Amino acid sequence: MDFKILDASAFYAGVPFRMSDDCYTTTLVYDEIKHIKKSHDVLGTLLETNRLKIREPEKISIDKATESAKNTGDYPQLSKQDISIIALCIENHGEIVSDDFAISNVAKNLGLKISPIMTKGIKDVGKWIHYCPGCKTNHPNGVECPICATPLKRKLLKE
Ligand SMILES: [Zn+2]
Missing domain, CATH: 2.20.28 (Rubrerythrin, domain 2)
Known part of the structure; x- marks a missing residue:
């Protein structure tokens, strides 16, 4: 199944408003980005049409994401929103869309799929x-x- 998991940077870059795949995000990230005024209506429409789904990752996935982030040394750079995105990807095997270096590094170390928003993707894992x-x-x-x-x-x- 092909769907994207979006972190806050993807929302700020307008990713969900220009793609056709279903998008997932977490409650924590949604709370962070829902104030973007210009996209209020679009966010509402995406939710109503079920193209944007908000999920809460299980604690066990959050623990796994946290542990992995500590392993790679990215943990101090990651917010709990970031961790929740990685956790959701561990659970649902989608593809994370993010330009955040720390998220990308942890995701790649976990063998998760990740695609960049604007950059060419990180080579340095x-x-x-x-x-x-x-x-x-x-x-x-x-x-x-x-x-x-x-x-x-x-x-x-x-x-
Ligand atoms: Zn010294």
């Missing part, structure tokens, strides 16, 4: 690591080096 520019050590997370207290920087470790 991998894990974020935090490294210390002071003593050149790597750390799975944190803001400050536990060894020399230098602020940590992030870089993407390609697989």
